[in-house]
Amino acid sequence: MQMLRLAAIRLASSFSSSLSLSWRPNRTAKLTMFSSDSNYDDPSPNSTPKSPFSPSEFPHSNTDHQTLFHVLEACKLSSNLRAAAETHSRIIKLGYGTYQSLIAHLISIYASCGCPNLAHKLCNEIPCWDFDLISANLIIATFMKIGAIDIAKKVFHNMPTRDVVSWNSMIGGCVKNARFEEALRIFQEMLSLNVEPDGFTFASVITGCARLGARDHAKWTHGLMIEKKIAINYILGSALIDMYSKCGKIESAKEIFETIQRDDVSVWNALINGLAVHGLALDAIAIFSRMVVENVSPDSITFVGILTACSHCGLVEQGHKYFDSMACYSIQPQLEHYGAMVDLLGRAGCLDEAYSIIKEMPMEPDIVIWRAFLSACRTHRNSDLGEVAIKKIKHLASGDYVLLSNIYCSVNRWDSAERVRDTMKKNGIRKYRGKSWIEMAGAIHQFKAGDVSHLDREAIYKVLEGLIRRAKMEGFSPAVELVLMDVSDEEKEENLNYHSEKLALAYGILKTSPGMEIQITKNLRTCLDCHYWMKVVSRILNRVIIVRDRIRFHRFDGGVCTCGDYW
DNA sequence: AGCTCGCGTT
Numbered sequence: 001m002q003m004l005r006l007a008a009i010r011l012a013s014s015f016s017s018s019l020s021l022s023w024r025p026n027r028t029a030k031l032t033m034f035s036s037d038s039n040y041d042d043p044s045p046n047s048t049p050k051s052p053f054s055p056s057e058f059p060h061s062n063t064d065h066q067t068l069f070h071v072l073e074a075c076k077l078s079s080n081l082r083a084a085a086e087t088h089s090r091i092i093k094l095g096y097g098t099y100q101s102l103i104a105h106l107i108s109i110y111a112s113c114g115c116p117n118l119a120h121k122l123c124n125e126i127p128c129w130d131f132d133l134i135s136a137n138l139i140i141a142t143f144m145k146i147g148a149i150d151i152a153k154k155v156f157h158n159m160p161t162r163d164v165v166s167w168n169s170m171i172g173g174c175v176k177n178a179r180f181e182e183a184l185r186i187f188q189e190m191l192s193l194n195v196e197p198d199g200f201t202f203a204s205v206i207t208g209c210a211r212l213g214a215r216d217h218a219k220w221t222h223g224l225m226i227e228k229k230i231a232i233n234y235i236l237g238s239a240l241i242d243m244y245s246k247c248g249k250i251e252s253a254k255e256i257f258e259t260i261q262r263d264d265v266s267v268w269n270a271l272i273n274g275l276a277v278h279g280l281a282l283d284a285i286a287i288f289s290r291m292v293v294e295n296v297s298p299d300s301i302t303f304v305g306i307l308t309a310c311s312h313c314g315l316v317e318q319g320h321k322y323f324d325s326m327a328c329y330s331i332q333p334q335l336e337h338y339g340a341m342v343d344l345l346g347r348a349g350c351l352d353e354a355y356s357i358i359k360e361m362p363m364e365p366d367i368v369i370w371r372a373f374l375s376a377c378r379t380h381r382n383s384d385l386g387e388v389a390i391k392k393i394k395h396l397a398s399g400d401y402v403l404l405s406n407i408y409c410s411v412n413r414w415d416s417a418e419r420v421r422d423t424m425k426k427n428g429i430r431k432y433r434g435k436s437w438i439e440m441a442g443a444i445h446q447f448k449a450g451d452v453s454h455l456d457r458e459a460i461y462k463v464l465e466g467l468i469r470r471a472k473m474e475g476f477s478p479a480v481e482l483v484l485m486d487v488s489d490e491e492k493e494e495n496l497n498y499h500s501e502k503l504a505l506a507y508g509i510l511k512t513s514p515g516m517e518i519q520i521t522k523n524l525r526t527c528l529d530c531h532y533w534m535k536v537v538s539r540i541l542n543r544v545i546i547v548r549d550r551i552r553f554h555r556f557d558g559g560v561c562t563c564g565d566y567w
Numbered sequence: 568a569g570c571t572c573g574c575g576t577t
């Protein structure tokens with residue numbers, strides 16, 4: 001059987017290289033017929049032969065379903081959609097169409113080969129949703145992977161019995177789809193039904209806490225993990241380090257790092273990245289040196305972390321040094337390393353040098369690189385290069401328009417800024433609303449800009465108005481040039497005043513006693529105006545305010561921020 | 568028999 005499996009993999013692989021390229025998605029309709037049609041001739045009459053299996057190679061009437069399973073496994077390993085479709089028709093022909101596990105694997109292959117429609121169709125063709133346990137688990141994970149959360153949920157809810165893998169697939173799936181709170185809810189439900197969580201469960205839950213930046217949840221989850229005596233492998237170790245870093249507890253992250261086994265590079269990467277988001281570039285560099293001493297080879301992700309750390313602190317020289325040193329570790333710089341360099345140079349104001357890197361890099365720059373460059377053009381008010389960048393971004397998103405408009409505003413090109421706004425209006429693109437959230441008494445409270453949906457909204461706005469008044473008395477003036485709206489200055493100011501992080505902060509102040517630290521998480525970059533405001537508020541209230549934005553931590557204390565206004 | 572987990576550039 002092992003021989004057959006290897007042969008199948010070889011076969012499928014050999015065809016994946018030659019045939020998958022000729023595969024056209026518009027044959028989809030034809031393909032789906034296989035599930036109800038016993039004809040397994042070549043589905044694409046235009047292309048030449050083409051069955052991946054010659055009659056002598058593909059076992060016929062004596063083929064058992066286990067063999068088919070191995071063939072499907074090979075198709076999956078080699079991403080060979082063509083061979084999978086062929087095998088699908090064989091499955092029908094041989095009368096195995098009712099074998100759930102085979103169908104479940106087909107669904108999984110279609111989904112992972114970029115044919116979600118086929119996966120859906122096949123799923124709908126199944127008369128009743130009574131998959132066996134393992135097939136159902138596979139289907140849940142498959143649909144979660146392609147973002148079809150509702151289908152995954154439907155399968156989960158229809159299961160007569162569930163095991164820990166079913167729960168893990170749901171929790172992990174929610175985290176993958178950025179539904180962190182839902183993941184935590186499902187975890188709670190799992191516990192209340194006395195299903196024993198395992199290491200897989202905790203890896204996902206920990207990631208959910210990390211992404212939420214939910215300190216209380218994080219600590220509680222870690223405690224439970226210890227109580228359950230879950231062994232910490234390198235995956236859980238790096239997840240824990242990442243969780244504490246992203247929850248603002250870099251000291252706890254370091255503590256975990258010192259107490260666990262450190263023979264895997266990902267544990268080091270997690271800490272280096274953690275130090276990077278805290279703006280502790282020199283510490284990140286120290287960890288890098290230590291890993292070399294301890295004989296752990298850095299990988300491509302290590303360098304992404306080190307370059308990011310340099311970028312956030314403006315360490316241009318060091319960044320160059322580490323980028324150049326990659327060759328010593330036989331690591332070829334990838335797109336993301338060039339991206340990090342463009343970001344590093346761009347932030348530091350070396351726009352021409354950043355542009356040279358883009359022009360000279362051996363691969364095609366992607367949208368991430370152009371966005372980093374565009375963002376640097378905004379920071380350093382260079383509309384000419386900003387226009388170069390914007391032309392390279394094919395499908396402009398809301399944030400790109402905002403950046404471009406801000407660039408024009410910053411160099412007083414009001415007409416151009418207005419043109420951008422008109423284009424946005426014409427294309428129905430709305431300014432993306434920022435979101436911030438704060439954890440209070442174990443619950444997550446989320447705010448959007450100008451949000452009035454919170455139960456305590458009146459008290460929140462009252463606190464906010466009071467803070468705004470006091471900040472102004474301290475000489476704070478709003479950065480109205482940042483607002484993308486053709487309205488009066490007064491209205492612009494209103495807009496800035498109700499940015500989501502300000503609402504979240506007001507709620508934090510409302511619900512905590514004086515002197516307590518307040519931590520807020522935000523989905524976008526924090527704006528210049530909010531950053532300035534947070535500094536002032538930290539001074540007048542004599543409080544530590546921590547804001548985690550999309551890329552890093554800002555710790556405001558006594559009127560200064562740990563980022564040193566460089567971010 | 569098969570199914571579930573982490574760290575990365577804007």
